[in-house]
Amino acid sequence: MDNGLLMQEAIKARTKAYTPYSHFGVGAALLDSEGHVHHGCNIENAAYTPGNCAERTAMFSAIAGGHKPRSFKAMAIVGDTEGPIAPCGVCRQVMYELCEPDMKVILGNLKGDLLETTVAELLPWAFGPSDLNSAKK
Numbered sequence: 001m002d003n004g005l006l007m008q009e010a011i012k013a014r015t016k017a018y019t020p021y022s023h024f025g026v027g028a029a030l031l032d033s034e035g036h037v038h039h040g041c042n043i044e045n046a047a048y049t050p051g052n053c054a055e056r057t058a059m060f061s062a063i064a065g066g067h068k069p070r071s072f073k074a075m076a077i078v079g080d081t082e083g084p085i086a087p088c089g090v091c092r093q094v095m096y097e098l099c100e101p102d103m104k105v106i107l108g109n110l111k112g113d114l115l116e117t118t119v120a121e122l123l124p125w126a127f128g129p130s131d132l133n134s135a136k137k
């Protein structure tokens with residue numbers, strides 16, 4: 001599936017966002033190893049902090065659906081931003097855990113700007129699972 005098609009899925013996912021507080025909908029589309037696409041949208045909460053971003057919704061939904069961590073092929077993310085959307089730091093950390101460092105990430109906006117990057121580029125000098133090995137006795 002090409003970048004444009006996966007971005008179209010992210011735009012579809014965005015229509016499902018629940019954003020009564022920020023009114024800033026975000027959509028994510030995560031491509032699995034079998035070629036299926038998992039949608040994610042942001043889901044907000046009156047208590048604010050329980051809200052979840054589109055990117056994490058997509059990853060958690062795919063894993064709950066039985067897909068293995070780090071088996072994913074690509075993720076597209078879209079918001080109504082000036083340039084391609086910049087995922088938040090928490091989502092970058094979760095991507096680093098649940099996706100391979102060289103996995104493709106396509107960032108976009110509603111104007112059609114597209115930027116292709118990777119998980120590792122989004123989170124340089126990351127703290128990851130291997131850092132915990134040094135603590136194992």
Ligand SMILES: O=c1ccn([C@H]2C[C@H](O)[C@@H](CO)O2)c(=O)[nH]1
Nearest residue numbers: 022024026042053054086087088
């Ligand atoms: O990459 C991003 C950036 C923000 N948000 C959400 C969090 C919150 O619901 C709203 C405003 O920050 O957008 C995402 O889902 N993904």
Ligand SMILES: [Zn+2]
Nearest residue numbers: 053088090091
């Ligand atoms: Zn986030």
